[in-house]
Amino acid sequence: MEMKYCQSCVIPLTPDMAGPSDKYCKHCTKPDGSLQSREHVKAGITQFFLMVEPGISQEIADKRAEFYMKAMPAWAER
Numbered sequence: 001m002e003m004k005y006c007q008s009c010v011i012p013l014t015p016d017m018a019g020p021s022d023k024y025c026k027h028c029t030k031p032d033g034s035l036q037s038r039e040h041v042k043a044g045i046t047q048f049f050l051m052v053e054p055g056i057s058q059e060i061a062d063k064r065a066e067f068y069m070k071a072m073p074a075w076a077e078r
């Protein structure tokens with residue numbers, strides 16, 4: 001079976017991460033299946049960088065999240 005990835009944050013869409021949409025994970029979608037706001041998703045990705053690289057500043061994590069999201073199908077056009 002081909003693994004699908006969230007088009008917003010690239011998390012693998014395993015059964016426990018899958019949300020109401022088949023394109024996005026549960027963190028990136030609202031209960032009705034629509035995409036969360038850009039700010040919401042960016043905050044989550046920023047937290048992820050702060051977690052995997054202890055010691056980097058909020059500012060750096062924020063910039064990385066910004067850069068990371070430019071490669072996401074869900075955000076590249078915005």
Ligand SMILES: [Zn+2]
Pocket residue numbers: 006007008009010011024025026027028
């Ligand atoms: Zn996601």
